[in-house]
Amino acid sequence: MRRLWHLLGVAFGLASAVGCFLVGAYFQHTHATRQLQQLVQQDVYAYYISPKIFAAFGFFNIPKGAPNHVQRIMKYGFPGLDDVRLYSDFVLSYDRRNRVAHWVCEHLQLANLQGARGVGRASATYRADLSVPSNFRSTLADYKHSGFDRGHLAAAGNHRGQQVHCNETFLLTNIAPQIGQGFNSGAWNKLEIYVRELTLSFGSVYVCTGPLFKPRAQGNRKWSVEYQMIGENMVAVPTHFFKVIMVESRLPLGKPYMEAYVLPNAPIPDQSTLRDFLCDIREIEHFAGLHFFQGIRRSAIFGSNYPSESKVFREFA
Amino acid sequence: MRRLWHLLGVAFGLASAVGCFLVGAYFQHTHATRQLQQLVQQDVYAYYISPKIFAAFGFFNIPKGAPNHVQRIMKYGFPGLDDVRLYSDFVLSYDRRNRVAHWVCEHLQLANLQGARGVGRASATYRADLSVPSNFRSTLADYKHSGFDRGHLAAAGNHRGQQVHCNETFLLTNIAPQIGQGFNSGAWNKLEIYVRELTLSFGSVYVCTGPLFKPRAQGNRKWSVEYQMIGENMVAVPTHFFKVIMVESRLPLGKPYMEAYVLPNAPIPDQSTLRDFLCDIREIEHFAGLHFFQGIRRSAIFGSNYPSESKVFREFA
Numbered sequence: 123m124r125r126l127w128h129l130l131g132v133a134f135g136l137a138s139a140v141g142c143f144l145v146g147a148y149f150q151h152t153h154a155t156r157q158l159q160q161l162v163q164q165d166v167y168a169y170y171i172s173p174k175i176f177a178a179f180g181f182f183n184i185p186k187g188a189p190n191h192v193q194r195i196m197k198y199g200f201p202g203l204d205d206v207r208l209y210s211d212f213v214l215s216y217d218r219r220n221r222v223a224h225w226v227c228e229h230l231q232l233a234n235l236q237g238a239r240g241v242g243r244a245s246a247t248y249r250a251d252l253s254v255p256s257n258f259r260s261t262l263a264d265y266k267h268s269g270f271d272r273g274h275l276a277a278a279g280n281h282r283g284q285q286v287h288c289n290e291t292f293l294l295t296n297i298a299p300q301i302g303q304g305f306n307s308g309a310w311n312k313l314e315i316y317v318r319e320l321t322l323s324f325g326s327v328y329v330c331t332g333p334l335f336k337p338r339a340q341g342n343r344k345w346s347v348e349y350q351m352i353g354e355n356m357v358a359v360p361t362h363f364f365k366v367i368m369v370e371s372r373l374p375l376g377k378p379y380m381e382a383y384v385l386p387n388a389p390i391p392d393q394s395t396l397r398d399f400l401c402d403i404r405e406i407e408h409f410a411g412l413h414f415f416q417g418i419r420r421s422a423i424f425g426s427n428y429p430s431e432s433k434v435f436r437e438f439a
Numbered sequence: 440m441r442r443l444w445h446l447l448g449v450a451f452g453l454a455s456a457v458g459c460f461l462v463g464a465y466f467q468h469t470h471a472t473r474q475l476q477q478l479v480q481q482d483v484y485a486y487y488i489s490p491k492i493f494a495a496f497g498f499f500n501i502p503k504g505a506p507n508h509v510q511r512i513m514k515y516g517f518p519g520l521d522d523v524r525l526y527s528d529f530v531l532s533y534d535r536r537n538r539v540a541h542w543v544c545e546h547l548q549l550a551n552l553q554g555a556r557g558v559g560r561a562s563a564t565y566r567a568d569l570s571v572p573s574n575f576r577s578t579l580a581d582y583k584h585s586g587f588d589r590g591h592l593a594a595a596g597n598h599r600g601q602q603v604h605c606n607e608t609f610l611l612t613n614i615a616p617q618i619g620q621g622f623n624s625g626a627w628n629k630l631e632i633y634v635r636e637l638t639l640s641f642g643s644v645y646v647c648t649g650p651l652f653k654p655r656a657q658g659n660r661k662w663s664v665e666y667q668m669i670g671e672n673m674v675a676v677p678t679h680f681f682k683v684i685m686v687e688s689r690l691p692l693g694k695p696y697m698e699a700y701v702l703p704n705a706p707i708p709d710q711s712t713l714r715d716f717l718c719d720i721r722e723i724e725h726f727a728g729l730h731f732f733q734g735i736r737r738s739a740i741f742g743s744n745y746p747s748e749s750k751v752f753r754e755f756a
Contacts, residue, residue, distance in 0.1 A: 131448045138452055139459040146463030154471060157495035165491060167520070171484050175492065178474035202535070203484070204521035218519070219652075219728030257725050335536075337668045345668040347675070350661065351654045356725075358664065408574050408673075411536030 163190050166206045166213075195229045198368065201330055201412035207253070207295065211287035212276040214295055218258035220358035222298040225332040225412055226275040230321040237282025243292075245285065248272055251293040260294045264353025271307075273300030273363075275331045277314040298333050299352055299359040304389030309396070313365060313383055316396060326370040333360030334384065334409050362386050364406045366414045378418060382406055480507050483523045483530075512546045515685065518647055518729035524570070524612065528604035529593040531612055535575035537675035539615040542649040542729055543592040547638040554599025560609075562602065565589055568610040577611045581670025588624075590617030590680075592648045594631040615650050616669055616676040621706030626713070630682060630700055633713060643687040650677030651701065651726050679703050681723045683731045695735060699723055 155176075162172045169192060195213050200206065202224055205216040211234065215224040250261045265272050275296050281287035290296070300306040321327045335358070337345040350359040366382040384401040407413055472493075479489045486509060512530050517523065519541055522533040528551065532541040545551075567578045582589050592613050598604035607613070617623040638644045652675070654662040667676040683699040701718040724730055 131452075135448075135452050135455055139455045142456040142459040143463035143466070146460035146465075147467035148463075149460070150464035150467045151471070154468070154495065158492065161488075161491055161495050165488055167484050167488050168491065171478075171482055171488070174478055174482060174485065175475065178471065178478050202521065204519065217728065219726070255730070257721060257730075258728060337673055345673065346665060347668060348663060348665045350663045352662075356654055356662065404574060409536070411534065411575060413572070413574075 166192065166208055170200060170203065195227055198328060198418055199416040201225045201414050209290045211281045211283065216254065216295055221258065221260040221355055222333050222358055222360065223275055223295060225330050226296060228276050228280055228329045230280055230327045230329060232321065232325065234280055234283050235318055235321055238284065241282045241285045241288055243278045243288060246278065246289045246292045248292045248294065248297065251295040254295060260355050260357045264355050264357045265299065268299060268352040270299035270352060270359060271302040272297045273306045273310065279314065279318065299357060301387055301389060305387060309385055309390040309394065310363065313385065313396060317367060320367065320369055324369045325372060328368040330366045330414055332364055332410060334362035334364055336361050336409050360387055364410065366403060366406065368415055380415065483509065483525055487517060487520065512544055515645060515735055516733040518542045518731050526607045528598045528600065533571065533612055538575065538577040538672055539650050539675055539677065540592055540612060542647050543613060545593050545597055545646045547597055547644045547646060549638065549642065551597055551600050552635055552638055555601065558599045558602045558605055560595045560605060563595065563606045563609045565609045565611065565614065568612040571612060577672050577674045581672050581674045582616065585616060585669040587616035587669060587676060588619040589614045590623045590627065596631065596635065616674060618704055618706060622704060626702055626707040626711065627680065630702065630713060634684060637684065637686055641686045642689060645685040647683045647731055649681055649727060651679035651681055653678050653726050677704050681727065683720060683723065685732055697732065
């Protein structure tokens with residue numbers, strides 16, 4: 123009888139030891155995972171490599187954290203990784219050499235566009251982004267008397283959910299020098315409206331916007347890049363601007379639809395249609411040094427480069 | 440007596456439970472840490488945020504892994520984070536838009552320069568870096584008949600420890616179009632020799648090399664950037680090249696010494712001295728969009744912008 127007690131005691135001791143070992147391991151695991159998830163929400167480079175970090179555990183199942191807004195906006199991957207900056211409703215990569223963005227990514231849904239009462243650009247003001255080191259920062263003075271508009275990359279009208287979202291589109295990191303008459307207030311504005319109409323029709327649209335510095339033929343088979351710099355801080359005036367647009371399908375297994383536009387930073391005649399500026403996405407990638415929506419197999423995209431096959435594309439007046 | 444046995448049994452059970460909990464936690468912790476250290480050695484973005492990752496644990500003391508070559512070369516921080524690529528004896532950030540590097544960082548020690556028997560450029564050949572996606576890659580054909588030399592950023596003569604080190608400096612990611620006569624075989628070569636002489640004298644030198652695309656005054660207070668593109672893949676011809684040099688002191692608490700040179704990508708007369716091309720590091724940072732050796736407080740650096748104060752600087756013939 124006494125022997126049985128002893129055996130039971132030893133068995134219980136062993137079982138509790140193994141159990142507590144596992145509990146301890148699990149406790150440390152969840153503790154570290156929670157800490158890392160916090161880090162991933164705060165640091166964009168941590169987010170970028172987070173699949174690799176979490177795979178490094180691989181000991182217990184990993185509870186997935188709730189997706190934050192960065193995970194939502196960047197769902198289809200980063201076009202590039204140079205100086206990535208998080209804002210409350212868009213994500214931006216900053217070109218410290220040119221003092222304009224490389225790209226700005228937005229995810230548009232109905233809630234962004236319709237917005238809350240009283241939210242809008244009326245109370246927003248352009249201002250320098252003080253989070254950029256002064257050596258790389260553009261300021262209001264750079265644009266003043268430059269002859270160029272302060273053109274939005276992420277459009278103010280796309281971010282009306284909260285006033286802070288709208289205000290942040292007026293930070294100069296999201297601004298580039300644009301020709302005013304015939305571009306910023308012309309074709310570029312039309313393109314922005316077109317993107318919003320796509321959102322109203324289809325519900326979920328991803329947009330990536332940025333500048334291009336395209337080479338020009340100089341004759342004698344020579345090519346060169348040439349662009350102006352404005353202001354004391356030398357802010358580059360892009361030769362072109364692009365928008366790469368991806369429309370998510372409403373059908374459960376529906377294919378996404380992608381198209382891209384490149385507009386010259388110049389007065390564009392009123393009679394041009396947006397269709398005139400459709401562009402092969404690979405060409406934009408080549409000149410911008412970016413890679414768009416890498417989460418999607420290109421071959422799976424219907425009509426990405428062939429507008430004639432598109433059911434989404436509509437002619438613009 | 441029997442009661443005592445029971446109490447002892449319970450106490451032992453509890454102690455083993457707590458002990459095993461801790462052992463379990465520690466086991467999971469070291470397991471995860473080892474996995475993460477492997478990741479940090481393989482992925483440069485993981486390395487970049489590794490202090491934050493390891494701080495996220497903070498439960499047990501973290502055993503530090505042996506420093507790998509990337510940790511050694513990048514000891515004083517990353518100048519930028521765009522498309523960072525690891526090679527066996529240097530680290531490079533690639534500008535996919537211009538098809539040349541943003542920067543190349545090297546850490547020079549006597550072992551790199553003196554090298555092994557038979558190691559050298561004789562058996563090395565220029566070749567495209569196939570790890571770069573084809574849309575962003577420069578090729579041998581781009582340089583052929585372009586009128587420009589294939590100029591090294593990390594100099595071949597700095598990497599003679601192993602033949603593979605030397606061979607990798609001939610990858611086209613480490614190459615930029617340079618004027619041959621009077622530059623690549625002239626002043627630029629002198630600068631490379633000067634860096635090696637510093638290494639021979641002081642033992643440990645960090646060098647960061649890269650291209651610049653500097654704006655030029657166009658009159659009427661306008662500035663513009665202009666540079667040629669060569670080849671089918673549009674490889675940018677930099678207007679200037681820089682080298683930022685940091686010499687570590689041999690004294691235990693000695694201050695590091697920093698200086699920087701900017702040379703125009705043009706024939707430079709033989710009678711010029713390197714001193715003529717000394718440049719303020721902040722100016723390079725402004726035009727390159729980079730931030731050098733951020734691990735060092737600038738105020739701690741003796742003579743960084745004032746060559747006259749330098750004890751290291753020597754006149755060049």
